[in-house]
Amino acid sequence: MELTEAIRSRRSIRKYEDRPIEQDKLLRILDAGRLAPSARNLQDRKFIVVSDQDKRRRLSEAANGQPYVEKASAVIVGCATEPENIMPCGQFCYPIDLAVALDHMSLAATAEGLGSCWIGAFQEDKVKQILDIPEKIRVVAMLILGYPAESPAARPRKKLEEITVYDKWEN
Amino acid sequence: MELTEAIRSRRSIRKYEDRPIEQDKLLRILDAGRLAPSARNLQDRKFIVVSDQDKRRRLSEAANGQPYVEKASAVIVGCATEPENIMPCGQFCYPIDLAVALDHMSLAATAEGLGSCWIGAFQEDKVKQILDIPEKIRVVAMLILGYPAESPAARPRKKLEEITVYDKWEN
Numbered sequence: 208m209e210l211t212e213a214i215r216s217r218r219s220i221r222k223y224e225d226r227p228i229e230q231d232k233l234l235r236i237l238d239a240g241r242l243a244p245s246a247r248n249l250q251d252r253k254f255i256v257v258s259d260q261d262k263r264r265r266l267s268e269a270a271n272g273q274p275y276v277e278k279a280s281a282v283i284v285g286c287a288t289e290p291e292n293i294m295p296c297g298q299f300c301y302p303i304d305l306a307v308a309l310d311h312m313s314l315a316a317t318a319e320g321l322g323s324c325w326i327g328a329f330q331e332d333k334v335k336q337i338l339d340i341p342e343k344i345r346v347v348a349m350l351i352l353g354y355p356a357e358s359p360a361a362r363p364r365k366k367l368e369e370i371t372v373y374d375k376w377e378n
Numbered sequence: 379m380e381l382t383e384a385i386r387s388r389r390s391i392r393k394y395e396d397r398p399i400e401q402d403k404l405l406r407i408l409d410a411g412r413l414a415p416s417a418r419n420l421q422d423r424k425f426i427v428v429s430d431q432d433k434r435r436r437l438s439e440a441a442n443g444q445p446y447v448e449k450a451s452a453v454i455v456g457c458a459t460e461p462e463n464i465m466p467c468g469q470f471c472y473p474i475d476l477a478v479a480l481d482h483m484s485l486a487a488t489a490e491g492l493g494s495c496w497i498g499a500f501q502e503d504k505v506k507q508i509l510d511i512p513e514k515i516r517v518v519a520m521l522i523l524g525y526p527a528e529s530p531a532a533r534p535r536k537k538l539e540e541i542t543v544y545d546k547w548e549n
Binding site for chain 2: 244246262310314327338346347365373
């Protein structure tokens with residue numbers, strides 16, 4: 208699929224078919240995340256791919272009961288192992304680096320005909336407990352994947368003029 | 379360009395031709411960022427597109443003297459206007475949301491035949507001073523853009539087995 212089409216047709220999918228994801232598709236999606244750039248190429252990222260149904264059910268509970276976390280065929284849990292790394296601008300490396308990798312995966316899922324949805328509403332301590340994640344690891348976000356059972360319209364976006372200025376700040 | 383090719387061929391480019399970016403290409407790149415998903419679709423993002431040469435020179439100084447910040451034809455400065463928003467998982471929304479939008483732009487630049495490079499090594503207060511950015515705004519990262527004057531080889535990446543585990547944490 209063309210990049211532009213992937214960007215334009217990606218949706219947050221919250222209804223899924225009860226149908227597993229082929230392993231070759233899953234591996235290509237994960238590989239898209241593997242190839243993502245990261246600060247100083249540190250690649251501080253670990254992805255837990257959860258397809259076990261009981262664990263998806265428990266992750267759904269940890270995600271404030273969002274049912275699609277259980278209904279999706281796989282949950283990719285994006286983790287950072289060295290969350291103490293900071294960039295000179297003052298930002299932590301890990302949320303940015305994980306977001307870039309998960310964004311690559313979300314676009315790759317679209318290109319594979321799969322739906323995805325970012326999950327940021329979850330209790331990190333519960334997710335860590337369910338998946339035996341050590342204390343120092345941070346869970347940044349989850350990306351759920353599966354065959355879409357809905358075709359939502361595009362959500363509204365601000366106009367380019369509202370979010371773009373030239374050469375200096377303007378409100 | 380195919381998504382997969384964009385992901386595979388994207389490089390961090392640090393040498394640029396002295397050649398402006400066509401406006402239609404720049405607008406398509408910005409639009410790729412505009413279409414990116416964000417937490418609760420808040421779209422808290424503002425992009426300052428800096429092509430003015432004197433400002434690029436000063437941004438280069440603010441970026442610890444990295445010369446390619448000045449040599450690139452445009453610097454996209456990714457800003458968040460409401461950096462106080464937090465997701466239930468405890469992460470701030472803004473670094474993740476800005477990273478996703480800038481990642482879209484970096485891939486779109488690749489598809490347009492342009493090079494790009496994430497810049498995280500900068501002094502935020504100096505960047506804000508140069509571009510008249512108000513105090514409460516956060517500058518998350520800069521993405522420099524231009525026609526590449528180098529063709530670097532792909533940087534090494536960890537193997538998929540090193541960064542992927544299934545159904546529970548493993549080291």
